Amino acid sequence: MSFTYEYPRGALTVDCVVFGFDGGELKILLIQRGVAPFKGEWALPGGFVGTDETLDEAARRELKEETGLDNVFLEQLYTFGAVNRDPRERVVSVAYVALVQPDDYTTEAQTDADDARWFPLSEIPKLAFDHREILDTGIQRLRGKLRYEPIGFELLPEKFTLPQLQKLYESVLNAELDKRNFRKKVLSFGLLIPLDEKLREGPHRPAQLYRFDPARYEALKNEGFLFEI
Amino acid sequence: MSFTYEYPRGALTVDCVVFGFDGGELKILLIQRGVAPFKGEWALPGGFVGTDETLDEAARRELKEETGLDNVFLEQLYTFGAVNRDPRERVVSVAYVALVQPDDYTTEAQTDADDARWFPLSEIPKLAFDHREILDTGIQRLRGKLRYEPIGFELLPEKFTLPQLQKLYESVLNAELDKRNFRKKVLSFGLLIPLDEKLREGPHRPAQLYRFDPARYEALKNEGFLFEI
DNA sequence: TGACTTAGTGTCACTTTTACACTTATATTT
DNA sequence: AAATATAAGTGTAAAAGTGACACTAAGTCA
Numbered sequence: 001m002s003f004t005y006e007y008p009r010g011a012l013t014v015d016c017v018v019f020g021f022d023g024g025e026l027k028i029l030l031i032q033r034g035v036a037p038f039k040g041e042w043a044l045p046g047g048f049v050g051t052d053e054t055l056d057e058a059a060r061r062e063l064k065e066e067t068g069l070d071n072v073f074l075e076q077l078y079t080f081g082a083v084n085r086d087p088r089e090r091v092v093s094v095a096y097v098a099l100v101q102p103d104d105y106t107t108e109a110q111t112d113a114d115d116a117r118w119f120p121l122s123e124i125p126k127l128a129f130d131h132r133e134i135l136d137t138g139i140q141r142l143r144g145k146l147r148y149e150p151i152g153f154e155l156l157p158e159k160f161t162l163p164q165l166q167k168l169y170e171s172v173l174n175a176e177l178d179k180r181n182f183r184k185k186v187l188s189f190g191l192l193i194p195l196d197e198k199l200r201e202g203p204h205r206p207a208q209l210y211r212f213d214p215a216r217y218e219a220l221k222n223e224g225f226l227f228e229i
Numbered sequence: 230m231s232f233t234y235e236y237p238r239g240a241l242t243v244d245c246v247v248f249g250f251d252g253g254e255l256k257i258l259l260i261q262r263g264v265a266p267f268k269g270e271w272a273l274p275g276g277f278v279g280t281d282e283t284l285d286e287a288a289r290r291e292l293k294e295e296t297g298l299d300n301v302f303l304e305q306l307y308t309f310g311a312v313n314r315d316p317r318e319r320v321v322s323v324a325y326v327a328l329v330q331p332d333d334y335t336t337e338a339q340t341d342a343d344d345a346r347w348f349p350l351s352e353i354p355k356l357a358f359d360h361r362e363i364l365d366t367g368i369q370r371l372r373g374k375l376r377y378e379p380i381g382f383e384l385l386p387e388k389f390t391l392p393q394l395q396k397l398y399e400s401v402l403n404a405e406l407d408k409r410n411f412r413k414k415v416l417s418f419g420l421l422i423p424l425d426e427k428l429r430e431g432p433h434r435p436a437q438l439y440r441f442d443p444a445r446y447e448a449l450k451n452e453g454f455l456f457e458i
Numbered sequence: 459t460g461a462c463t464t465a466g467t468g469t470c471a472c473t474t475t476t477a478c479a480c481t482t483a484t485a486t487t488t
Numbered sequence: 489a490a491a492t493a494t495a496a497g498t499g500t501a502a503a504a505g506t507g508a509c510a511c512t513a514a515g516t517c518a
Contacts, residue, residue: 004231008280009238012321051237051319055310079308079323081284090280092241094308094321163496180498181476203485204495392465409467410507432516433464 010090014059015046015131017077017138018069018098020105020118021155023164026171027118028135029100030127031066034115037087038128044135045116046093059096067116073099073154078137085130095134097141099154146172150191150227153212161199161207162186169229185229191217239319243288244275244360246306246367247298247327249334249347250384252393255400256347257364258329259356260295263344266316267357273364274345275322288325296345302328302383307366314359324363326370328383375401379420379456382441390428390436391415398458414458420446 018029030042045066049058056074063069077095085091105118119125127135145151152168153160166182186192193213198206217227247258259271274295278287285303292298306324314320334347348354356364374380381397382389395411415421422442427435446456 002233002235003237004233005238006231007277008232009234010241010278010280012239012241048236049239049310049321051239052312054312055308055321076307078305079284081278081323083281083283092278092284092323094310161496178477179496180478183497184499185475198483200484202495203493205483205497207496390465407507407509408465409509412466413468414506429515431464432462434466434514436465 008090010092011086012049013046013091013093014049014055014062014096015044015080015093015134016059016063016074016096016098017044017135018063018067018072018100019138019142019155020100020102021168021171022102022118023167024171025120025122027120028124029067029069029105029116029118030125032115032117033128041128042117042119042125043128044095044131049094055094056096059094059098063098069098069100069104072101072104073151077134077141080130080134082130093129093134095137097138099142099151101155101157103157143172147229148227150212150217159195159197159199159209159211161209163207182229189220189225189227191220191227237319239321240315241278242275242320242322243278243284243291243325244273244322244363245288245292245303245325245327246273246364247292247296247301247329248367248371248384249329249331250397250400251331251347252396253400254349254351256349257353258296258298258334258345258347259354261344261346262357270357271346271348271354272357273324273360278323284323285325288323288327292327298327298329298333301330301333302380306363306370309359309363311359322358322363324366326367328371328380330384330386332386372401376458377456379441379446388424388426388428388438388440390438392436411458418449418454418456420449420456 020027020029029045031045033039033041033043045063046059047062047066049055053061055076059074060070063072063074075097077097079092079094081092083090085093121139124132124135126132142151146169152165152172155168156164162183163179165186166177166179169182170177191213192210195209195211197209199209200206221227249256249258258274260274262268262270262272274292276287276291276295278284282290284305288303289299292301292303304326306326308321308323310321312319314322350368353361353364355361371380375398381394381401384397385393391412394415395406395408398411399406420442421439424438424440426438428438429435450456
């Protein structure tokens with residue numbers, strides 16, 4: 001079967017910058033390419049967009065197929081259209097940012113996706129195509145958004161502690177934050193619900209567990225509330 | 230001549246949300262479609278992306294062809310990929326935001342582009358395709374950016390007064406601002422250079438003219454300075 | 459020259475941000 | 489069981505920033 005058009009058409013792909021956070025450093029999920037071009041090199045998960053699926057659907061489908069990840073936070077990032085970004089032919093790629101919670105990917109790691117691996121930001125290998133540029137754009141976007149939208153919670157388990165949240169912010173923003181001021185501000189929003197549970201994880205005082213209250217955030221947002229850390 | 234591929238391919242277009250400000254209300258540049266579909270209806274300027282041009286180039290080319298505008302501020306907005314957004318076939322559109330200074334378009338208005346017209350935001354007609362959605366996305370983006378990046382100057386003439394700048398902010402943000410506080414903050418950045426010139430425009434005290442200092446902004450930005458109004 | 463119109467200016471109360479040090483709860487070691 | 493080590497958790501005061509507010513200045517026109 002073949003498809004014929006009056007003018008030449010480039011191909012359209014999606015690529016995903018997938019962020020994960022395990023409590024230490026921010027990490028990116030990469031896959032090792034099994035086919036040319038750039039066979040054997042590391043790349044962002046992604047692939048061609050079908051003519052009967054939206055861009056978001058294509059991104060979710062590729063993410064599932066290539067990494068096993070499902071039901072993650074996903075948001076369009078930017079569209080990359082340099083003429084020769086793919087050596088084969090003209091390919092325009094719509095890039096996405098995905099944020100995954102540790103809960104999700106530890107289970108997935110065992111299933112398929114043996115050619116997918118998490119890399120700390122400081123140890124990203126050479127990437128195929130213009131994926132390094134896409135990744136950098138994704139990092140910038142994450143940094144920018146983290147301060148003005150409550151998306152950090154997408155990178156933490158459902159139940160998390162304030163020290164975990166703070167470490168996430170420090171890791172992504174690459175800056176040290178004052179513990180007392182951070183807690184004061186975060187709690188002042190009233191968006192965190194303390195649970196009847198604490199996290200014991202070492203020879204020290206256990207930390208209070210919280211969960212984020214998305215409904216309350218929506219309500220506040222409609223009243224003109226601005227999240228900002 | 231025809232072009233054949235193994236899998237079906239959608240078409241790729243660019244569309245531009247073009248903002249202008251004449252001192253009163255914020256305006257959008259629309260063109261009246263001369264061909265089906267939506268013939269006779271108003272739409273955002275835009276068109277198909279060639280396989281040998283980048284997305285930015287395509288946006289600039291279409292803007293020039295359809296409205297005569299050249300050398301304007303242009304920035305990618307979002308990519309729209311709903312499956313049936315074009316009734317003919319699958320078309321994905323990369324949307325752009327353009328900001329034009331009154332200097333530019335008053336001269337252009339005379340040349341070609343007789344089917345292009347500026348519409349105040351409050352009087353936008355029904356638009357073709359999903360262009361209303363694209364426009365709304367563009368407005369949101371402009372509002373968001375105006376407060377955190379010095380892009381307002383792209384909508385004003387090279388030489389402008391503080392009352393003009395304030396009216397622009399009030400118009401875009403849809404809010405009244407305190408004159409003294411606005412001036413205090415804007416001038417505190419040291420990004421405006423007062424000129425040896427005043428603007429006389431009525432039976433009242435003339436206003437000091439300023440110009441924006443882009444070089445100084447770059448310098449400050451590198452030192453970690455954050456623009457915010 | 460008087461009336462009208464918009465440009466331009468300073469202060470004070472209040473809120474927000476920042477800097478900073480000790481106590482508390484647990485696990486481990488002796 | 490007591491001592492030790494570790495990270496969690498808490499309040500205050502000084503400084504900076506924000507927001508509210510009313511009059512004078514410089515021009516045009518009648």
